[in-house]
Amino acid sequence: MREGVREVMHIVVLGAGYAGLTAVLQLQKKIKKKDIKITLINKHRYHYQTTWLHRCAVGIYSEAYARVDLEPLLKKDLVTLKKEVVRAIHPHQKEVHTDEGIYSYDFLVVALGAEINTSEIPGLDHYAHSIVTLARANRLCNRFITVMNDYKNSQQSDPLHIVVGGGGFTGVELLGELIEQLPKMLAMHQIDANKLKLTLIEKESTVLPEFNLELGEYALARLEEAAVDIKLQTTIKEIKRRTIKIEHGGIVEEIPHDLFIWTAGVSKHSVLQSNAFLSSDQSMALTSELTVQEHPEIYIIGDAIQEKEVTHQGNVLPNADIAIQKGKFVAESIKAQLKGSHTKLIFSFKPYGSRIASIGQHDAIGLLWNKKKVVGNLAARIKRITDHMIVFQMGGARFWYSVFMGASKKK
Template identity: 65%
Template sequence: MSHIVVLGAGYAGLTTVLRLQKKLKHQDVSITLINKHRYHYQTTWLHRCAVGLYSENLARIDLDRILDKNRVTLKKETVHKIVPDIKKVITDQAAYTYDYLVVALGAEINTGEVPGLDSFAHSIITLARANRLYNRLLTVIEDYKKSNQVEPLNIVVGGGGFTGIELIGELKEQLPKLLQQYQVSPENARITLIEKASTVLPEFNLELGEYALSQLEAEHIDIKLQTSIKEISRHTVKVEHGGIIEALPHDLFIWTAGVSMPAILQTALFHDNTGVLILTDDLTVDGYPDVYVIGDAAETSGQSNENVLPNADIAIQKGKYCADHLLKNLNHKQAANDFRFKAYGSRIASVGQRDGIGLLWNKKKVVGKVAALIKQIADHVVVLQMGGLKFWSHVFIKSRIKE
């Protein structure tokens, strides 16, 4: 019997497992899915969870309800070590040998990038962190109400990329509502965005970034461009702009910028002496054709791949490719073609519930309500791509019934 071990149940890992359990017929193959939780969560919804717009239950999908227990064994464990030379994965509870390994652990916050980041910053990189941020936001508002202070309530967001702008877009709409619940005037709150580039959303183009910038400035968001974050402390953020150092006050600091490869991959034996993990064009590690690395963890070595940012679309495409490549190997057939990302869909960033910016598949730019509508449709398309109608019903129907 062949044994496939999959690490991580994010977009890439879960897509791989769902596709394998659907396409494996009578092959003598077992799959072990190792994940920190017994659920998958919709990463693209975390900015909404962080402000209380979406509940935790809505964004979370119970893995036990969607996995084929005759084919897949789910283990709620934390991976500690990968030893590819002896085909072994070691977790906090057990050790697993494998014939094929799929590493889909996503990315982590690079806490060494800025002093104080680990101790004083919140983030939305996971569902648990998004929930903690929401609870902290409520606590900060309640404390502000009790203090009767004259100075404004300061919320500072570090990073004006995709995640930062989507979070700011929700904050500008939801924060006034939360403040009113605690009988605090929305005029008493100030949101500041810090971005080291010369515009926001640098991963799009200048025109779309400028549109998003103007929309946020119209909502009185204080945006500091070409500004670097140097240090974070409990109540201040030290920044540099044009060689001048300044300390900005904050009651809540949220980091949405740099992430890095998971520590487990940084310490694995199969990266080069620079610490960079570069994959072959079939998403396997050079020298270890039985180890796939998909999701946000690494980039391929091929020069013909389009330079694209980590997102749900590319993670799902890697998951599908990985499953099909595994099926070819299991059936002793010629492997599939090299992985190439295909930009079928649109790249859309929301700037609140009724506003957004984006590039369509035909490179046409869209903004405003049209972009926001396409973003809502894309939420459904992503889920359909992962696991078809059955998975879509779990996400959009059964979870809402539980609500």
């Protein structure tokens, strides 16, 4: 570096989900200096609304509707978008390696999201569909059409059997949409809706274990009313092309399926599963400032860590509200350090919003910020309002307009 020339400070953000994109949008608002640059590395040139994926999977929302182009959101003189896949992080060298190149950094924000743990169950990687990404949700939507065409052409007498593995947040929301939308889809393919069979497999004693028992029982009753075959305290041992091996009370059996959808069992992103980021018990070695213990310049946020937050509402699993708050916290922390502050900021999640799980378009269960329980159509309406609040919290009115007004033009 030449004398009198100040080196450019480089902030690298990995992932443009709720956490990563919030961090970038907030950083570009707060940073005014010209000797700082931000690089956002993401697999796609768009952000997608993860909370809408269960609706994309059944065709209510199109892929284009759920997608928001990143370029118009970014300040070009400050932020550079790279459409690349992250392969490795080398903390000691302060480098990120992608499929296209190597990036050095002064601050690194890792917000890559979670991945399906395909080693958990034999056959999971070959025979299971999921909705963990927009691309996977879109593939599942197309798969429904193929399965129905195959079923119609086979003229078989057995039911068209769709099985969902996992009765948590994602599984219940997806089932709610399947209950409402599949009969319509079957009618379009001239298949008797009475031939449809939906099965839910959950290893816990109720669905939605992340909520309280009363709300879980409400959701369970709604699914049972819709004739969903619910197998609780049941584990999946193996998945094959046409059958699933399950165990309940020590008894192992195989059940047939035409389509299996996995909504549970995600794990830390593969690039974080190294000793540089893990404690001796294999948990994420993070400080209360959301930084890696041995590398305070590295922040890890979003679903990448898959850790619960302890609140007055109980343990809260990773969700959009937490991801956004962490994105904002990281932006504020980096801003403070760029200004020369040595005061450590401590992250504390505040459940301002509501935790709502939909059960179709007009039913839901949830906990409000004041611990009040809501169910039914009221909860469903609050869920729709929450969708707008989440987007506004990420990037303000401009981002909200990009998501909702832009999406309406893509219908």
